[in-house]
Amino acid sequence: MRILLTVILTVLTYSLQAQKVFDFNASCQEAYHDILSLKIDAGQRLLDAEKRAHPDNLIPYFLENYVDFLVLFINEDPAEYDRRSAHKDQRLDLMAEGPTSSPFYGFTRAIINFQWAAVEMKYGGNMSAGWAGRKSFIAIRDNKNAFPDFAPNRMIYGAMKTVLGAVPDNYKWFTNLLGMKGSVKDGMAMVGDFINDNDTWAKVFRDEGIFYYAYLKFYILNQRDEVFRFIEERHLDTVNNLLFAYMVANLALNDQRADIAEPIIRGRNMSSEYLSTPIWDMEMGCARLYHRERDANVYLERYLANFKGRFYVKDILEKLSWHYYLEGNMAMAERYRRQVISRGTAHTEADKNALRDAQSGAWPNKMLLEARLLSDGGYHKEALQVLSGKGSSDFATDVDKLEFSYRLGRIYDDLGRPDDAIRAYLVAIKLGEHRQEYFAARAAWQIGYIYERRGNKNMALAFYQRCIDMPDHEYKNSLDQRAKAGIARCNGS
Template identity: 50%
Template sequence: MRFIFIIAFIVTIPFSADARQRKFEMNARCQQAYDAIMQLRLKTGLALLEEEKRSNPDNLIPYFLDNYADFFTLFFNEDPAVYGQRKKERAARLNLMAEGPSDSPYYLYTQAAIKFQWALVRVKFGEKWDAVWEVRKAYQTLKENQRKFPSFPLNNMLIGSMQTVFGTIPEGYKWITNTLGMRGSIREGMRLLNGVIASNDPIAQMFREESYYYYCYLKLFVENKPEQLWQFVQQKQLDTRNNYLFALMVANLSMNNQKAAQGIRVLEECNNGPEYAEIHYRNYVMGLLKLERQDDDAIQYLEKFVQNFRGKFYLKEALQRLSWAYYLKGDMTTANRYRQMIPQRGSLETDADKQAQKEAKAGTWPNPLLLRARLLSDGGFYTQARDLLQHKRAQDFPTISEKLEFGYRLGRIYDEMGMDTNAIRLYEATIRIGTNRPEHFAARSALQMGYIYEKMGDKVKARQSFQTCLDMVGHDYKNSLDQRAKAGLLRLDGK
């Protein structure tokens, strides 16, 4: 579900269209409101929109941007009370957009974007099938708009991103996209998106930062090219200090690419004072990053998150991390208290939340040495992690699960340090022992071996490794690992 952050930042802005009544007019005040909302300065943006409604009542843009403000609030904070209050606005705004001039490319585009935004919100509130059908409606509306206005760049920005994501869906779930008529292709999707980024079209340039969001997430999670991702972030000089949304994006990408120090720095340096929306997700990300760096105040951020967050995503994982933090401090009373909360709070929508629940119900605690090495490695502190493990052997650990984790963990450290031969040797040993076990270590080892061979240009061994990952069943993180392995195979096929 983390990947959900790839499509969470959809931005669509209509331009002026001649019409006697309703119109799509992106004037200076609406542009200012849009910029403020996209920086998560929601109060400022909404105030500007109210001014526009009073002075230019036929303009539909303010109502469209209202939806964006609601989207960010609901998607990030997941407050069911706010959801109940704002849910009725979806139909009202779609009806308003339908009153606009149909000869404008924004006529269908705004409707598609609203549908898609609410699909993502519905996912957060457990309305899965409604969300699927909402995505289908959005996709079909966009394709129709693309047929009518093939040169309209915002079509390609959104369709390209959607097609790239659809292209990674594992074979076992392909029937869903085939039935719904949503075809995927990584190559074609990225071609469309890159076209928008490179375009000199004034509209494409106006929304170029939005295309940057898609590019960054897809580069990491689908194309698996982190070097190109960070080079892009540096070249474009993304303003993570004043754009809170950019700061959250870079911190999230850092968390998923073993760059805890970078993520912490970005969140510490960004402006998130009273003018910015209160986003509880920030405390979750900061808490995880600081725990990986073994900072004492990691607990402070995680506790603030679980105390204030009203949603269900990430909660079980956050509680698990809190229990780990106290466990490593030797405070078993508090560690057990947080562990006991895991089955009662949150949901099982993400693989990480599922794994947290499974561990809590098992009643066993991780090996403290392996846990510290895991956290340090996940944060990118490879030398410290290696120093903890390099003088150990698999036989030093009493259970098969710990032996598997040791092999995978040390292999992953060597992998990240560029020591491919050592990494492959440990990955292969983990696969031999762990293929039919419930832990994810063997499947993740196969996936990582696929990445190594892909980097080497050995397509045969890369394909074998990705397929090995897909063939394993009944293990933790099955959905997310399968999606990444599927993306690897598609890259090898040039699709």
């Protein structure tokens, strides 16, 4: 009897000791903050110490998925992907050992699948990305229903609903089939409520929520000025939080604000504790190119020498060819143009466009290219000066006449002269609505956006639809998506 009692007590004691828990304690919170700041090594050391001190705590293993996600997503290194890809299923199995009574049981599985869906998209696994995305959506939806007061549910569920709500109509049949329905309005409301919540868990995850919120507001709602006001009001640390530094610099470069991006890139903490990534050279190279600085090639060439991924390689090679073309070095310009054809992949629309340009054999008009780069960087007065005194008749080819009208419209638009912009855009539409160049469709979108800002929703809807109706042009998918998001905003959905 005594032996039996000893065995039972031993088994019970072992069971209690082996019970897995989700303990997002202070040490884990510090590690999470370091990892999100891209201070990867410091975060990993804290996780290793936590695993030694509390071997039954599942949160350190969950947070290691953030490490894999950030390293793989930012650097796109195939060798790292091969080394880390098995971690996904291992971690999901570990999370399943945790108590179902905890909101972290469903939340951790949702996040892990969400992050790996994004990674698989980067590495070409579209089917596995789709299934991981579905599992994430279902897990967070169910977790929100089971634990409605757990604030972080709104962060990820809202982000996913926003993205799904912006899916083009021709793909919605697939997402609906998978039981994944979205709403831009409802999703953004969730994320917005989350980042302003004073709940304990909302405070822990706030930086991650801000990252999602800024990108969704920028790309889905197209509220770009509001995004930069939000960034300024939040006083985000772009010196020691390099994820925020990357975000602000990246958004600035995509919103013609190169003058904001460059000091952020230069002013970031350069400690070796942070993730080593060539992305800073790419961003600096673009910022310097947009202001026509002669050292732009130094950064872009260093980026291409160190980047192991596939996305935007052709786009950067084309930018390098433009740099040398405008410098008058045709040997180097031709060298990089040939590499546009042979290097990278054409999955993104920017890469596809670079490939088409290279295969055409034609070089852009130097004046229009100069104006384009200055305009892309936000140097609108300098861009207008380049085109000063010129008209469509000063250009020999139909495509140059078309681009001139579009570029002039964009410059007037960005200088706050909307009526002048509309006149130039209408010429671009007339010249290009049946051509493959994107200028006419983008001009229609820009007019729609001008009218939307003015509150004239009927005119905005008409021009957004006109953008969608133009067939077979460059950047069609992304422009259609932006136009449909505009229609959704005008319709209050």
